[in-house]
Amino acid sequence: MLSYTLMTDTQSQSEAREKANRLISEAPRRWLDATVTILIIVGLFAFLGRYLDNLLGTRPWLFITGIVVAFPISQYAIYRRLKQRFKL
Numbered sequence: 001m002l003s004y005t006l007m008t009d010t011q012s013q014s015e016a017r018e019k020a021n022r023l024i025s026e027a028p029r030r031w032l033d034a035t036v037t038i039l040i041i042v043g044l045f046a047f048l049g050r051y052l053d054n055l056l057g058t059r060p061w062l063f064i065t066g067i068v069v070a071f072p073i074s075q076y077a078i079y080r081r082l083k084q085r086f087k088l
Contacts, residue, residue, distance in 0.1 A: 033081070038074045045070035 049066025053059040 034078050037077050037081070038071075041074040041077060042067060042070040045073075 045066035046063060049063035052062045
């Protein structure tokens with residue numbers, strides 16, 4: 001009985017260690033993915049705001065609004081990806 005318990009604990013520890021190592025090795029890819037997501041969304045909204053500013057003559061208000069609106073949208077996009085990835 002004792003040997004079974006020790007073996008199970010050792011197995012669970014090694015599984016936990018493997019899972020932690022896998023998460024650590026995937027971290028740079030997740031950071032890069034989040035950075036690219038933020039850059040694309042903020043860039044798109046900034047470009048759209050700049051275009052509308054030139055079209056409507058409201059410089060720089062729509063550009064600033066586009067950037068301010070883009071940040072929560074990009075954070076929500078990252079949250080959804082993490083939620084899907086880790087099934088939260």
